[in-house]
Amino acid sequence: xxxxxxxxxxxxxxxxxxxxxxxxxxxxxxxxxxxxxxxxxxxxxxxxxxxxxxxxxxxxxxxxxxxxxxxxxxxxxxxxxxxxxxxxxxxxxxxxxxxxxxxxxxxxxxxxxxxxxxxxxxxxxxxxxx
Numbered sequence: 001x002x003x004x005x006x007x008x009x010x011x012x013x014x015x016x017x018x019x020x021x022x023x024x025x026x027x028x029x030x031x032x033x034x035x036x037x038x039x040x041x042x043x044x045x046x047x048x049x050x051x052x053x054x055x056x057x058x059x060x061x062x063x064x065x066x067x068x069x070x071x072x073x074x075x076x077x078x079x080x081x082x083x084x085x086x087x088x089x090x091x092x093x094x095x096x097x098x099x100x101x102x103x104x105x106x107x108x109x110x111x112x113x114x115x116x117x118x119x120x121x122x123x124x125x126x127x128x129x130x
Contacts, residue, residue: 001129004041005051005122006034007114008069014114016122017045021130023122025115035079042080050076051125053117054087088125 005023007014013034015027029037041047052073054066069087076085 001049002045002047003049003051003122003125004038004045004047005053005118005125006038007053007118007121008034008072009114010068012114014116014118015041016115016118017041017047018122018126021126023119023126025119028114035075038076038080042083047083049084049086050080051122052076052085052087053121086125088121 003018005016005018007016009031011031013029013031014025015029015037016023016025018024027037038050052069054069054073073085073087076083
């Protein structure tokens with residue numbers, strides 16, 4: 001399995017990829033460019049799994065962002081029918097990304113947070129496969 005992960009935002013999206021079951025933050029792209037960037041990653045690297053965060057609140061209530069993400073997952077499944085699209089709970093990935101940026105002394109770059117959150121999402125998934 002080779003996986004790529006998306007931290008889906010309304011304006012910006014983070015992308016992370018894995019090498020030997022270790023997640024690496026890769027890119028921050030505008031939402032309107034995400035599909036074309038994903039096509040490029042998949043054609044160049046041959047990923048067979050796409051991991052997408054599914055935004056739940058602490059009480060697992062449905063909300064507007066959750067429905068938008070589910071619609072996006074369906075779009076991915078139709079564009080990439082031969083690739084597994086898997087969702088994971090992301091409630092604490094943005095928090096973990098913020099923590100990492102603070103520890104690195106770089107909490108001003110909001111875009112990096114999105115890519116780090118994608119890496120957290122991907123690593124969470126990869127750790128469940130060990």
